[in-house]
Structures are given as structure tokens and as C-alpha cells.
Amino acid sequence: MIKAKNLVKKFGDFIAVDNVNLNIKSGEIYGFLGPNGAGKTTTIRMLTGTLKPTSGEIEILGMDMKKNEIKIKANIGVVPDEPKMYENLKGSEFIEFIMNIYEVDKDESKKRLDEICEAFEIDYLDSFIGDYSHGMKQKLMVASVLMRKPKVIFLDEPTVGLDAKSAKILKMLLEKYSKEGATIFLTTHILEIAEKMCDRIGIISSGKLIAEGTLEELKALSKTSEKQSLEDLFLELTGAGELDDIIKEL
Ligand SMILES: Nc1ncnc2c1ncn2[C@@H]1O[C@H](COP(=O)(O)OP(=O)(O)O)[C@@H](O)[C@H]1O
Ligand SMILES: [Mg+2]
Numbered sequence: 001m002i003k004a005k006n007l008v009k010k011f012g013d014f015i016a017v018d019n020v021n022l023n024i025k026s027g028e029i030y031g032f033l034g035p036n037g038a039g040k041t042t043t044i045r046m047l048t049g050t051l052k053p054t055s056g057e058i059e060i061l062g063m064d065m066k067k068n069e070i071k072i073k074a075n076i077g078v079v080p081d082e083p084k085m086y087e088n089l090k091g092s093e094f095i096e097f098i099m100n101i102y103e104v105d106k107d108e109s110k111k112r113l114d115e116i117c118e119a120f121e122i123d124y125l126d127s128f129i130g131d132y133s134h135g136m137k138q139k140l141m142v143a144s145v146l147m148r149k150p151k152v153i154f155l156d157e158p159t160v161g162l163d164a165k166s167a168k169i170l171k172m173l174l175e176k177y178s179k180e181g182a183t184i185f186l187t188t189h190i191l192e193i194a195e196k197m198c199d200r201i202g203i204i205s206s207g208k209l210i211a212e213g214t215l216e217e218l219k220a221l222s223k224t225s226e227k228q229s230l231e232d233l234f235l236e237l238t239g240a241g242e243l244d245d246i247i248k249e250l
Helices: 040-047 065-075 091-102 106-120 134-146 164-179 191-197 215-224 230-237 243-249
Strands: 002-011 014-024 029-033 055-060 076-079 152-156 183-188 200-205 208-213
Touching: 002 040, 014 040, 014 200, 014 208, 029 040, 029 164, 029 191, 040 055, 040 152, 040 183, 055 065, 065 076, 076 134, 091 106, 091 134, 106 134, 106 164, 134 152, 134 164, 152 164, 164 183, 164 191, 183 191, 191 230, 200 215, 200 230, 208 215, 208 230, 215 230
Parallel strands: 029 183, 029 200, 076 152, 152 183
Antiparallel strands: 002 014, 002 055, 200 208
């Protein structure tokens, strides 16, 4: 469903994404975990066709990004880290706009939208988007993506700005859609989110994919490297191993 081969993005001399390979299967919830500045957003922007790679290949739904960018974009769902929406539209007008662009089955999408709005407690579709908080926009963006039921869904730091209850509902919704066959790629800098939400986790640091596996596989890895917990492994792999020393110095 999602394939990247030797994916590289350079900004000038700086390598933001360094030879990343991905192979994500149908129905998987894949977590792309890494600290701030690791290259998560840059990777997701390349996978969703909004940023051109410096080199490497991308295949989504079996289609080559270079040849089928428009078709890929029509068939995926994207929740960016900063949901950019037309502030002068009401939530309901934004939803109508999305339904028209994507030419979805309106009856079916409306039914799904109602369910998602109820779950997420979205009762503000009659207000202007300009008056929404980050979390309210985030939830509307998620609803506008999930109502289309795309086969592949990308979410960049989806829980940032969501309260605990909304984050839990998002987790349940993503699980439901993945069980129905959707493939989900989400980024997070929070280990706990990756642990709780994802079937498989890739750890990215300084642009490199440095470890990948199921939670159990990563935990086994952390034991062999004599780290007690996955958190210790994550901190060590991402270069925060000297954290204890730093804190002692403070
Ligand atoms: N347009 C850009 N121009 C220059 N550097 C960039 C640009 N976008 C991202 N970067 C740099 O690439 C690195 C990775 O950024 P990003 O992918 O946003 O990280 P993350 O999402 O993991 O926090 C950072 O060092 C960032 O400053
Ligand atoms: Mg980011």
C-alpha cells in the first residue's frame, strides 16, 4: 500500500531524509516515531505528493508517484500537522466542499460523517472555522478524511491539540478503519502514542530509519541491548541517552 525506496530529501546541503525504505501492508497501522526535527513531516509530505524527493521512489496503492500523482492524491486521505482550512467557511461548508472535490457518494459519506461527529462530539459545524481551536480543526479535518473512507490514510502528529478523550476516540476510529482494510501511516514524537496505536513502529532519527518492528520486536531489541524499557531504547537510538547526565547537571 505504501512503499518508499531509497527516499532522500536534501534542503541545500542538509539531508532531512536519508535513504528511507518503507513497505507498509494493507490494514496496517504504522507509526513513524522520532524526536522533533527527525524528518517525519518531510517524509509524509513526500509520501503524499506535496514535496518532491531529491531522489528515490514512492509507490502508493501500487502506483508510482512520479506517474500517477493526481490519481494517488484522489485516493488517499491526509491529515497534516497544521490543518490549513478556509477560515471564512463554516464547518458544514468545508465538508460540502470536500464532498464535491472528491466526488464521493454523498449519502454514504453523510452517514459516516454523522457517526464520526457524534463520536468526536463535533457539534460546531455551523460556526466559522476561523473561530475553531487547533483541536476543533484537527477533529474536523479527521472527520472530513474518514468520511471519504480512503484506502490509505496519512496523519501527521494527529494527537497534538487533542484532549485525552478525543485522542482515545481517534485511536478507536483508526482501529475500526484499519480492521475494515484501510492502511494507516501516522507520525508522532510521543513513544506512548506509537505503543498504544500502532501495529508496527519505525523509529526515525536525523533522517534515518534506525529501527523498525512490532512493539514486541522492538522490546526484544531493547532487552538485547541491555536497556530495560522501550523508552530507554528510543532515547538511546534518538541520541537522548545522555539525558540522565543532563538532568543531573541542571
Ligand atoms: N523547507 C525546508 N527548508 C529547510 N529545512 C527544512 C525544511 N523543512 C524541514 N527542514 C528541516 O528538516 C529537518 C526535518 O524536519 P521535519 O521533517 O519537519 O521534522 P519532524 O516533522 O520530524 O519534526 C529539520 O531539521 C528541519 O529544520
Ligand atoms: Mg513534524
